[in-house]
Amino acid sequence: MKIINLSLIFVLTSLIAFADPLPSKPPVPADNPMSLAKVELGKKLFFDPRMSKDGSVSCNSCHNVMSGGDDQMSTSVGVNAKHGGRSSPTVWNSAFMSVQFWDGRAKSLEEQAKGPLTNPVEMAMADHSVVVARLQAIPGYLEEFKKAFPKEIKTEKDITIDHFAKAVASYERTLITPNSAYDLYMKGNKKTLNASAVRGLGLVQSVGCTSCHMGGNFAGPTLPEGTGFFQKFPVYPGSEYEKKYDLVKDGGKFEVTKSVADKGFWRVPTWRNIALTAPYFHNGSVKTLPEAVKVMAKTQLNKDLPENEVSDIVAFLESLTGKFPEQKMPRLPATEGKTFF
Amino acid sequence: MKIINLSLIFVLTSLIAFADPLPSKPPVPADNPMSLAKVELGKKLFFDPRMSKDGSVSCNSCHNVMSGGDDQMSTSVGVNAKHGGRSSPTVWNSAFMSVQFWDGRAKSLEEQAKGPLTNPVEMAMADHSVVVARLQAIPGYLEEFKKAFPKEIKTEKDITIDHFAKAVASYERTLITPNSAYDLYMKGNKKTLNASAVRGLGLVQSVGCTSCHMGGNFAGPTLPEGTGFFQKFPVYPGSEYEKKYDLVKDGGKFEVTKSVADKGFWRVPTWRNIALTAPYFHNGSVKTLPEAVKVMAKTQLNKDLPENEVSDIVAFLESLTGKFPEQKMPRLPATEGKTFF
Numbered sequence: 001m002k003i004i005n006l007s008l009i010f011v012l013t014s015l016i017a018f019a020d021p022l023p024s025k026p027p028v029p030a031d032n033p034m035s036l037a038k039v040e041l042g043k044k045l046f047f048d049p050r051m052s053k054d055g056s057v058s059c060n061s062c063h064n065v066m067s068g069g070d071d072q073m074s075t076s077v078g079v080n081a082k083h084g085g086r087s088s089p090t091v092w093n094s095a096f097m098s099v100q101f102w103d104g105r106a107k108s109l110e111e112q113a114k115g116p117l118t119n120p121v122e123m124a125m126a127d128h129s130v131v132v133a134r135l136q137a138i139p140g141y142l143e144e145f146k147k148a149f150p151k152e153i154k155t156e157k158d159i160t161i162d163h164f165a166k167a168v169a170s171y172e173r174t175l176i177t178p179n180s181a182y183d184l185y186m187k188g189n190k191k192t193l194n195a196s197a198v199r200g201l202g203l204v205q206s207v208g209c210t211s212c213h214m215g216g217n218f219a220g221p222t223l224p225e226g227t228g229f230f231q232k233f234p235v236y237p238g239s240e241y242e243k244k245y246d247l248v249k250d251g252g253k254f255e256v257t258k259s260v261a262d263k264g265f266w267r268v269p270t271w272r273n274i275a276l277t278a279p280y281f282h283n284g285s286v287k288t289l290p291e292a293v294k295v296m297a298k299t300q301l302n303k304d305l306p307e308n309e310v311s312d313i314v315a316f317l318e319s320l321t322g323k324f325p326e327q328k329m330p331r332l333p334a335t336e337g338k339t340f341f
Numbered sequence: 342m343k344i345i346n347l348s349l350i351f352v353l354t355s356l357i358a359f360a361d362p363l364p365s366k367p368p369v370p371a372d373n374p375m376s377l378a379k380v381e382l383g384k385k386l387f388f389d390p391r392m393s394k395d396g397s398v399s400c401n402s403c404h405n406v407m408s409g410g411d412d413q414m415s416t417s418v419g420v421n422a423k424h425g426g427r428s429s430p431t432v433w434n435s436a437f438m439s440v441q442f443w444d445g446r447a448k449s450l451e452e453q454a455k456g457p458l459t460n461p462v463e464m465a466m467a468d469h470s471v472v473v474a475r476l477q478a479i480p481g482y483l484e485e486f487k488k489a490f491p492k493e494i495k496t497e498k499d500i501t502i503d504h505f506a507k508a509v510a511s512y513e514r515t516l517i518t519p520n521s522a523y524d525l526y527m528k529g530n531k532k533t534l535n536a537s538a539v540r541g542l543g544l545v546q547s548v549g550c551t552s553c554h555m556g557g558n559f560a561g562p563t564l565p566e567g568t569g570f571f572q573k574f575p576v577y578p579g580s581e582y583e584k585k586y587d588l589v590k591d592g593g594k595f596e597v598t599k600s601v602a603d604k605g606f607w608r609v610p611t612w613r614n615i616a617l618t619a620p621y622f623h624n625g626s627v628k629t630l631p632e633a634v635k636v637m638a639k640t641q642l643n644k645d646l647p648e649n650e651v652s653d654i655v656a657f658l659e660s661l662t663g664k665f666p667e668q669k670m671p672r673l674p675a676t677e678g679k680t681f682f
Contacts, residue, residue, distance in 0.1 A: 047407055056402070056418040066388055067673045072680040077397040081422035278680040289678030318677055329668040332408045336659055337630030339413040339619040 020216040021183050022272065022322070026095030026173040029225060032110060032166045034173060037147035042171030044144065044330045045164060050134055052123035053079045055341045059116070059168065063091035065175060065327070068276025074284030079124035085250060087284030092324075093272045095173040096217040099228035102282045104267040105256045107226035109169035114161055128161040134340060135159050140333020177273060177322025185319070193319050200316025203309055208301045218271035218320065230265040234299030241295045245285040252282065275318040289314050361557040362524050363613065363663070367436030367514040370566060373451060373507045375514060378488035383512030385485065385671045386505060391475055393464035394420045396682045400457070400509065404432035406516060406668070409617025415625030420465035426591060428625030433665075434613045436514040437558040440569035443623045445608040446597045448567035450510035455502055469502040475681060476500050481674020518614060518663025526660070534660055541657025544650055549642045559612035559661065571606040575640030582636045586626040593623065616659040630655050 028034055045051065046065075049058040062076040063069050069090035075083040086102050094100065100112035116122040117131050125131050135141050136156040145153045148167055152158060181192040182201070193201065204210050212231050215221050220229030230253060234242060242248055253262035266282060279285065280292035293313050297303045305313070369375055386392065387406075390399040403417040404410050410431035416424040427443050435441065441453035457463040458472050466472050476482050477497040486494045489508055494500060522533040523542070534542065545551050553572050556562050561570030571594055575583060583589055594603035607623060620626065621633035634654050638644040646654070 049405070049412070054418065055412065055414055056422075061397075064390070064673075066671055067675065071390070071396065072676075073396055073682045077395065079422075081397075081420075275677040276675050278676070278678055279682070287679060314678060321675075321677075324672055327670040329670050330407055331665055332405075334408065334617050334662075335413075335619070336616040336662075337619055337655060338628060341414045341620070 021186060022093065022176065022178050022180075022216045023096070024176070024178055026176060027225060028173060029108060029110070032169060034170050035148065037144070038149075038167050038170040039174055040171075040330070041141075041144040041148045042167035042169065043327075044141075044332055045168050046171050047330050048332050050138070050332075050340055051117060051125070051131060053125055055339075057123050059091075059113075062088040062116070062122070065091060068092065068273050069094075069175065070277045072278060074279050076122070078119070078122040082121040082124075084119070084121040086282050087279065089269060090273060090277050091172055092175050092177050092322075093217055093270055095176065096222075097219060097267070097270070098223040098225055099267060102266055102269075103253045103256050104228040104230060105253075109172050110162070110165040113165040113168040113172075117161075131164065132159060132161055135164065137340070138333050138335055144333070174325070177324055180272070180322040181319040182316070183322070194315065196312045196315035197319045198316075200312035200314070200319075203313050204316060207297060207303060207305070207309070207313075209296070209313070212268045212300075213271050220268045229268050230262075231268050231300075232264050233266050234264070236299055236302040239295075239298045241299060245281065245295065246283060247281065247285070247295075247299070250282060271317060271320050273321050275314075275321050289317060293317070362527060363434065363517065363519050363521075363557045364437070365517070365519055367517060368566060369514060370449060370451070373510060375511050376489065378485070379490075379508050379511040380515055381512075381671070382482075382485040382489045383508035383510065384668075385482075385673055386509050387512050388671050389673050391479070391673075391681055392458060392466070392472060394466055396680075398464050400432075400454075403429040403457070403463070406432060409433065409614050410435075410516065411618045413619060415620050417463070419460070419463040423462040423465075425460070425462040427623050428620065430610060431614060431618050432513055433516050433518050433663075434558055434611055436517065437563070438560060438608070438611070439564040439566055440608060443607055443610075444594045444597050445569040445571060446594075450513050451503070451506040454506040454509040454513075458502075472505065473500060473502055476505065478681070479674050479676055485674070515666070518665055521613070521663040522660040523657070524663070535656065537653045537656035538660045539657075541653035541655070541660075544654050545657060548638060548644060548646070548650070548654075550637070550654070553609045553641075554612050561609045570609050571603075572609050572641075573605050574607050575605070577640055577643040580636075580639045582640060586622065586636065587624060588622065588626070588636075588640070591623060612658060612661050614662050616655075616662050630658060634658070 046059040069092035070088040076088045100106035106112035142156045184192040253265040286292045297305045387400040410433035411429040417429045441447035447453035525533040594606040620628045627633045638646045
């Protein structure tokens with residue numbers, strides 16, 4: 001069955017040019033259609049630190065949309081300065097990923113949004129009922145939830161964690177960065193890439209990087225929500241980098257399924273805006289993009305790239321920084337004259 | 342000398358109606374004129390968590406402009422989850438305060454902006470040179486500093502901590518909330534306050550609150566930058582609240598000057614948006630606004646207010662929540678392919 005799935009994926013990928021542009025619209029699940037009200041509510045929730053135990057951590061703390069959609073740390077700082085074992089992935093263009101988290105354990109943005117709330121090293125809420133109780137106790141949110149879910153929510157008692165998740169996911173589906181230098185180049189403006197980046201564009205194909213980092217999001221083929229595009233890492237074990245960067249201790253998908261076949265399998269991450277999201281890899285152990293390129297070439301393709309090729313590939317990757325949409329700052333509804341903390 | 346100063350203040354205050362509207366323009370120091378470039382740069386710096394040791398704390402973390410300009414905690418969470426002894430004051434309308442911090446130890450917004458950067462329980466940078474080194478190492482900031490300080494900054498070497506402070510202060514001078522229900526009422530729209538708030542408006546005068554909480558910002562008379570309007574707290578010692586809320590352990594201005602005459606003296610805080618900034622007092626020990634009103638009446642005026650009067654005063658204080666200006670979200674300049682953390 002696994003073999004059939006893999007074959008299917010290879011058939012699919014052979015049909016997909018690695019060079020597709022980033023779609024301007026994200027896939028939207030049938031049970032959570034987008035609306036302006038939902039997006040605006042989701043933005044407030046995304047920025048609201050009251051969704052964490054002590055009021056110090058919001059979604060945006062680790063997925064900062066004012067920069068590359070992560071926090072530029074190896075591992076994020078949660079409530080009580082706790083750290084987990086994995087580096088925050090970017091929220092930008094996460095709408096195009098068919099599964100979420102490094103190990104793909106969430107089948108949708110909705111499912112992902114519920115995870116960090118109750119993770120003791122992240123937002124540290126005791127359980128989802130505490131989150132819902134907070135939402136119900138912030139009077140201004142009711143009006144917004146009613147607008148976002150007019151058929152379902154009449155009073156604050158109707159608010160559930162799934163409404164929270166649907167609103168946050170809807171906001172995240174607006175976080176798309178089209179029109180990078182690379183995209184403009186592919187549309188015909190040959191001035192947007194310099195010679196080094198153009199060489200890099202050739203190299204990522206000839207070296208073999210795009211056999212995984214393909215598609216509009218450079219994260220694999222477009223697959224139905226919940227599918228996931230996973231690859232083994234490292235493919236070539238035993239390199240100097242493995243120990244240096246502690247690359248194999250964390251079993252990736254294995255940690256979720258406990259199936260030996262999943263050991264060392266990881267969701268293929270996006271290249272979009274990768275120049276903004278150092279440090280790199282699941283544990284954030286590699287500090288710079290040139291080093292990340294070298295590690296990947298060695299561990300995945302068993303190649304020692306010369307410095308000039310690394311530098312060209314980096315120039316190409318830098319051209320994948322997109323145009324970030326202008327956003328209005330949200331205003332968070334108040335708990336007048338009182339506080340949770 | 343101190344007596345003369347106090348007399349002067351009382352002469353001044355008798356000339357000032359407690360009911361002045363909030364000015365639409367802040368006072369601006371001669372050596373830091375406002376400019377759009379400076380404000381935009383200051384906004385980025387205000388939101389940039391890279392100004393803290395581990396990249397987890399920005400000015401906005403404790404002075405959240407998406408809500409009441411504080412963090413709704415008793416004491417803020419700094420780097421490594423450390424806490425100081427005082428509650429974050431609001432940044433909204435801080436432009437109208439003639440000194441900054443609870444003890445007034447900073448003579449200007451510029452001076453204040455430099456404090457938390459190197460406070461070990463706040464942003465925890467080793468010293469200002471580390472902050473400047475970070476600024477110099479973020480390439481996108483140079484262009485912004487050049488635009489903000491065209492005569493002074495040509496290369497990144499010209500960037501100083503004072504430029505940081507001037508930009509942040511300029512942004513903070515835009516954080517003004519006019520046109521509260523109270524302001525509209527005073528301009529003649531009698532519908533904006535309900536009967537309870539109108540009674541409260543009378544009570545804050547008759548009870549005596551506005552002998553200190555006067556002026557457009559309800560924080561004392563308009564005084565030249567660096568002057569400070571301080572009051573003794575508690576005026577009436579020995580109340581039940583003193584112990585319950587640990588009100589006298591912290592000596593306020595005394596902790597700065599070590600002069601016994603300053604013991605228990607504090608900068609009079611603003612009432613503007615006070616409904617959004619629970620918990621209350623310098624140590625954030627009082628959780629609700631009604632309780633804060635009771636504590637103040639007892640400790641400052643030796644009055645036990647009946648519940649209906651407390652409730653009317655709270656209704657009036659709630660009417661001081663202003664209109665918050667719409668803001669565009671800043672984009673933080675990148676360190677391409679690398680990180681500080």
